[in-house]
Every structure is written in C-alpha cells, then in structure tokens.
Amino acid sequence: MSKPNGVVAAFMLLLFLTSVVSPKLVVFGSSAHDDEDHEHGFKRPDPLRFKYYSGGYNVTNKHYWASAAFTGVHGYAIAAIWALSGLGFGLFVRLKSPGSGFFSDSDCCYVVMFLLVILFTVFTVVATGFVLKQNQSSLQRTNKLKNTILEAGQEMCSTIQRVINNMTLIQSQLLKYDKQTSLLLNVTIRRLGNESQTIQNFVHKNGHSIENGVHASQASHVVILSINLISVVAAIVLLLLHWHHGFITIIILCWILTTLCWVLTGFDFFLHNFADDTCSAFEDFEQNPQNNSLSVILPCMNSTHSDEVLSNIGCIIHKFISEINKNIERVYLSFGLHQQDDGLFGSGKICDPFSAANYTYVPEKCSKNDIQIGELPNVLSGFTCYGENTIKNCRRQGKFIPQNAYDKARAYSKSVQGMLDIYPDLQSLTNCTIVKTTFSEVAVNQCTSFKFSIRLLWSWMLSLSIFMVALVISWVARAWQDKGRQFSRCSIIPNPPDRL
Numbered sequence: 001m002s003k004p005n006g007v008v009a010a011f012m013l014l015l016f017l018t019s020v021v022s023p024k025l026v027v028f029g030s031s032a033h034d035d036e037d038h039e040h041g042f043k044r045p046d047p048l049r050f051k052y053y054s055g056g057y058n059v060t061n062k063h064y065w066a067s068a069a070f071t072g073v074h075g076y077a078i079a080a081i082w083a084l085s086g087l088g089f090g091l092f093v094r095l096k097s098p099g100s101g102f103f104s105d106s107d108c109c110y111v112v113m114f115l116l117v118i119l120f121t122v123f124t125v126v127a128t129g130f131v132l133k134q135n136q137s138s139l140q141r142t143n144k145l146k147n148t149i150l151e152a153g154q155e156m157c158s159t160i161q162r163v164i165n166n167m168t169l170i171q172s173q174l175l176k177y178d179k180q181t182s183l184l185l186n187v188t189i190r191r192l193g194n195e196s197q198t199i200q201n202f203v204h205k206n207g208h209s210i211e212n213g214v215h216a217s218q219a220s221h222v223v224i225l226s227i228n229l230i231s232v233v234a235a236i237v238l239l240l241l242h243w244h245h246g247f248i249t250i251i252i253l254c255w256i257l258t259t260l261c262w263v264l265t266g267f268d269f270f271l272h273n274f275a276d277d278t279c280s281a282f283e284d285f286e287q288n289p290q291n292n293s294l295s296v297i298l299p300c301m302n303s304t305h306s307d308e309v310l311s312n313i314g315c316i317i318h319k320f321i322s323e324i325n326k327n328i329e330r331v332y333l334s335f336g337l338h339q340q341d342d343g344l345f346g347s348g349k350i351c352d353p354f355s356a357a358n359y360t361y362v363p364e365k366c367s368k369n370d371i372q373i374g375e376l377p378n379v380l381s382g383f384t385c386y387g388e389n390t391i392k393n394c395r396r397q398g399k400f401i402p403q404n405a406y407d408k409a410r411a412y413s414k415s416v417q418g419m420l421d422i423y424p425d426l427q428s429l430t431n432c433t434i435v436k437t438t439f440s441e442v443a444v445n446q447c448t449s450f451k452f453s454i455r456l457l458w459s460w461m462l463s464l465s466i467f468m469v470a471l472v473i474s475w476v477a478r479a480w481q482d483k484g485r486q487f488s489r490c491s492i493i494p495n496p497p498d499r500l
Helices: 062-070 073-095 107-174 179-241 244-287 303-334 373-381 391-396 403-430 433-482
Strands: 044-046 051-053
Touching: 044 062, 051 062, 062 244, 073 244, 073 433, 107 179, 107 403, 107 433, 179 244, 179 433, 244 433, 303 373, 303 403, 373 403, 403 433
Parallel strands: none
Antiparallel strands: 044 051
C-alpha cells in the first residue's frame, strides 16, 4: 500500500495576561530562561525592527511585547505551512483526480484505515477535553494573580489617602504659625496625590485591559476547540453514513481549525514565556526591589531617599519632644518638685518614640505612664490663662501660660501627634512594604502553580495540534480511498463490484 504524503510538525508555547514621597514607580521584572540574564535584559528577535530586543521585562514597551510574542513563531510558522499545504493539496486534487491503485483493495486495508481514524479521533477528543479543563484552570490562576496585584494597588491607594488626609490636617493646623512648613507639606500632598492617581489609573485602566485579555484568550480557546470537537464527531457520523461531499466539507473545515490550533499553540507558548518572565521578575524583586525592571504598577521609594526622609522626620520630632521635656523639667525645678512626683504633668515626661542615635521609630520605648504628645494640650489647658481672665487672676490661680502660647503649643503638638499617627504608613510606603509583601506572596505561593498551569495548557494544546494533523491526514487518506466506491450504511468495507 502506498501512503500519501502529509504535513506533520511539532512546536512549543504559553500565558499571563497580563515614590510615594519620591515620584519613582517600580514593579515588574524579566523572565527566567537559561540563555537570558534577567537583570540585564533579554536577547530575543524583535519583529518590529528586525533585530534583537536586549532590554529587560517592561510591559509598557511594545518591543518587549513584540519579542515575547515572537517566541511563539514556531507555532505560527507551522500554522502557515499547514494552511499553504492545504491550498497546495486542494490544487493538486483539482488538477488530478485520484485513481485506482493508490491503495490496496483488500478489506484489511479499509479496516486498518478506519481504525487509524478512530484512534486519532479518540486522541483528539481526549486532548480537547484536557485543553478545555486546563484552559479553565489557567484562567482561575491568572485571575488570582491579577487580583492579588490589583488589591495591593488599592491598598497602596488607601494608605496614601490616609497620609494625605492627615497631612492636610497638619497643614491647616500649622498654617497660622509656620507657613514654610505648611508650604512644604502642601508640595508633599500634591506629590502623593499624583502617585495615588497613577496607581488608580493602573488599577482601573490596566485592570480592565488585563481582564479583557485573559477572557479573550480563554474564549478563543473555548470557541475554536468546541467547534473543532463538534466537527470531529460530525466527521465520524458522516464517514459511517458515507456522505462523501459532507465528509470533504468537514475535512476542509478541520484543516482550517487545525491551522487555528497551531496558532493557539504558538500563542500559548508565548504566554508560557511571559509567565516565566513575570514570575522571575517577582523573584528578582525580593532580592533587589530598587534595581529591578518592574517599573509600571506599584510605587516604591528610592531606599536612600526614603531613609533620609524618615530620619529627618524622626530627628525633627525627637528634638521637638526633647525640648518640651526640658521645659517641663525646668518648670518642675522652679516648683522644687521631681518629675517622678505625681504633680503638675503626671509622670512629667512626653513620650519620645525615636532613639537619639539614628532616630529609629521605636514606639515600645515609651512607658505606659508617659504622656502622649497629642495629650499635651489637655495637660497645658489647666495652666493656661485664657482671654477672659486678667493676668492678676491667672497668677493667683497658678495659670502662667498665655493663651497665644497655648494655641501655638496645641497646633504643634497636634501636628506632631498627627505625624506620629501616619509614621507607620509612611514607613510602609517608603520601605515598599506592601509591594514587597505582595510580590513575595505571589513568588512563593502562586508562581509555581501559575507557571505549571500555563505549561500544561501549552503541552496539551501542542498534543491536540499534532493529533489534529494526524487525524486530518487520515481523513484525507480515507476519503481518497473511498472515492468512487459504494458502501452499505455504516459499513467500513466497500461493496464488491457487480459481476457480469
């Protein structure tokens, strides 16, 4: 038996989707492949400019996307070859009608060919089921990863908004007494607002884009594979009914669907590479969050600048509280009392949560008897001479603090307390805590299963594409074998020719 030639090939592929006080944004990285240095960039062909892309992982760079998508070229190339071979075979059939002698007329030949068709049909149906199942699984894992990142962005926005609200209140309290500091706070508030808007734009705009891309990929798999599955089942029915023209139509349709399967195989391999790139970026971020190619989603402040900012804040607050404590000590001495006495100011000491050495924030440093700086106005109010009292009456009552001085002290103490209230949030933002925690959670708990899910999707899609090639070729051979012969309904062996 002579066998007709066909086009069979194999290929690979896979999917992802998709400073706070300083205006620096940091977030994504690069991919993990043996021949690529993620810290310094990739070396992939860039079809947009016909040379290699040597940059890093950057989801805002069209050349990165082009080079990443080009990794699926083997699938796209096989799809093109398969489509062209279909056109060539169609022209061959038009120019040369199949003749006898191409296949043996023995019953065994018909049975073997039918069994091959059934075998490849079973393989195709099983592979289709696994692809559809894995497609749903990869969708769920991709959505989980996407939601983790978007939730981190929303948490970052909430943190920034809390800082802005507190700074706005501090600004209004200091406006009357310290316009320079109030102006500096206003600049910081505007900068924080810009950072918050940047993150919100990512969450709302890119979040929808990623979701649409993920669902478009999932829908394309479902639609193409569902039509393909229906066509495969219909082909078996038409083959058993020996409706030759209908069977030829199914072959043409499945030839086109096989081309699309190879396109999806290439696309899934691209997604597989993109997932590797993204997870490698998360892992690299844990090692070096500042020198990382994650550069468009969540903000992180430059570590040197953030340490300086926090140290300056700690220094100012520490010196302010130290000065107040010295004044309180002088007052105690003027009355001949000790600070430990339960006298004028309770314990006689304002809580200073900053160490004098490097101004590190250590709230545990304060004892439970220390006065919080925000409570100072309540303590001073008992010694304040308000406007309706005369100086003489105030002195007689032991009220030696003028109201103007009290109002200024109140504004500063409330401002310092407000800064202490938002200091943990500032630490979180400047130390990139939210981003580090999020990316660490993704890298440790999600990336392995995410990449494995995408790899399985590509593997099963590759298997399905190969099975479809084999199945369509077996269909063509069977159609060629059956052409011009008469069959009984559901028979796989042709009727013997009428004897004269």
